[in-house]
Amino acid sequence: MAQKAPTAAERASRLKLMVFDVDGVFTDGSLYFTAEGDAMKSFNSLDGHGVKMLQSVGVQTAIITGRQSGIVAARARELGITHLYQGVGDKTVALAELLEATGIAAGECGYMGDDWPDLAVMRRCGFAAAPANAHPEVIQRVHWVAEARGGHGAVREVCDAILRAQRRYDELLAAALGG
Template sequence: MAAAPLTASERASRVKLMIFDVDGVLTDGSLLFTAEGDRMKSFNSLDGHGLKLLREAGVETALITGRRSGIVEARAQELRIPHIYQGVANKVDALATLLTATGLAADACGYMGDDWPDLAVMMRCGFAAAPANAHPEVIARAHWVSEARGGQGAVREVCDAVLRAQHRYEALLAAACSGAHGT
């Protein structure tokens, strides 16, 4: 008899590295330009705190994005995200490089993406997540979908889901309530 497929929670419980796309996941996907041609992006502070909580729980984080931006670099440094791949034409190649750098297998990784360029990486990772407003083909292939839209708390939701699946959420919450929270 074949084993039952893993639930989203079982998949999340195995995540040692959570990888995120940027535009449409960490941001709402809007591309804002000033009259001078400068680019701007908006990030959600709840998402940022979720990434810090993952790090505190021992789950590594990474970004793989098709665009290159100093804004993304600055945000990743602020959040102490150690693995940043920008200007990536082939996200599967970036995943392979990341797996070599971390020594992890793809089934120990989670990935949150929102559009077709994310599909190949999502299909290789053990846990695939999508924001509520992801493209329908991405949602159809995700193991887990947030209630929030990209850039509006979707990342925090998936961070919380991973922490709950790994039975770390309550301890981190208790530490925050006692004032012992270090993030």
């Protein structure tokens, strides 16, 4: 008899590490450039709080992105994300380095991405997620899809889903309510 595949919530309940792409996940994917060639990105504060909540319950967080940006480094510092891999050509290599460094198994790792460069790394993780506006080929292959778009609360939504799956959401909400 075939074994039933784990649900997205079952997969999320095992996570010890959640990894995020940046463009199209933490941001809406738009790239803004000044006349001098300086790049700008916009981040969602709800997403940042979601990351901090994951960290508060012991889920480590990381970023693996193909672009190199001082803006991303600054945002990672602000959020306490110490595992930052930028300018990555092969995200599976960065993931292998990250798992080695943390001692966490691939099955205990999640990844949220939005486009083809994320597909191979997502397949290696125990939990794969995407924003609502991810490429259709990505959406077909993940375990969980946010209702929100990248840069508009998708990261917060997946953080909340992980917290619920790990039965930590209600205690964090109670603490926020002063109870």
